[in-house]
Amino acid sequence: MKVYITPLAPNPRRVSWFMAEKGIDDVEVVTLNLMQGEHKTPEYLQKAGLANVPMLELDDGTCITESLAICRYLESRYPEPNLFGRTPEETAVIEMWTRRAEMMVATPMMVGVRHTHPAMAALEQQQAAVGEYNLQVGTRALKVLDRRLAESPWLAGERLTIADIVAFVGIDFGRMIRFRVPEDLGHVARWAETMRARPAALAGMPQKATAS
Ligand SMILES: N[C@@H](CCC(=O)N[C@@H](CS)C(=O)NCC(=O)O)C(=O)O
Numbered sequence: 001m002k003v004y005i006t007p008l009a010p011n012p013r014r015v016s017w018f019m020a021e022k023g024i025d026d027v028e029v030v031t032l033n034l035m036q037g038e039h040k041t042p043e044y045l046q047k048a049g050l051a052n053v054p055m056l057e058l059d060d061g062t063c064i065t066e067s068l069a070i071c072r073y074l075e076s077r078y079p080e081p082n083l084f085g086r087t088p089e090e091t092a093v094i095e096m097w098t099r100r101a102e103m104m105v106a107t108p109m110m111v112g113v114r115h116t117h118p119a120m121a122a123l124e125q126q127q128a129a130v131g132e133y134n135l136q137v138g139t140r141a142l143k144v145l146d147r148r149l150a151e152s153p154w155l156a157g158e159r160l161t162i163a164d165i166v167a168f169v170g171i172d173f174g175r176m177i178r179f180r181v182p183e184d185l186g187h188v189a190r191w192a193e194t195m196r197a198r199p200a201a202l203a204g205m206p207q208k209a210t211a212s
Pocket of ligand 1: 065
């Protein structure tokens with residue numbers, strides 16, 4: 001199997017983080033440079049069907065290009081630690097929080113960054129008003145997460161799940177434009193610090209050069 005990613009980009013980072021939590025190290029990682037259009041070559045487009053990363057290419061040639069579909073597939077192949085739920089009830093609650101995390105927080109944050117960060121002009125026909133509006137929408141939705149995290153250590157309950165990964169990676173992408181969690185959202189801030197301290201937080205991020 002091969003997974004195609006690009007460092008820093010939030011949707012591939014979901015997959016890299018997910019693989020790191022599970023300790024998956026036998027999937028080949030192919031790094032594409034989006035700024036150089038490496039996801040737009042005829043070869044890649046023929047496999048992916050979309051000029052998007054991440055993509056998982058299976059040994060039988062099947063290509064999967066949605067980050068959550070990739071994570072679900074990997075969950076079936078590498079069941080532990082469980083990140084999508086075991087019982088019907090738990091699975092439904094995790095799905096609910098994953099969808100809220102994606103639709104209410106992560107997508108608006110990503111759209112906000114794409115429309116306001118100068119480097120993203122290579123990928124997006126930027127409209128500042130679209131960016132600002134989406135950043136407001138994503139920030140407002142953090143209140144929903146804050147209420148939830150006031151009563152629960154993790155978004156979907158007593159343990160880390162895919163919902164936390166999707167929400168945190170979306171929020172953390174905001175660092176590109178110096179986004180900060182509002183100070184009155186202390187529960188989100190506490191949870192975000194816990195997420196940032198996990199070793200998996202480094203997966204899918206540009207590697208800093210180490211002094212020799
Ligand atoms: N819904 C897709 C979204 C994938 C996506 O938007 N990927 C971005 C990087 S985060 C991308 O490949 N963008 C390429 C471009 O804008 O040209 C998923 O979750 O995998």
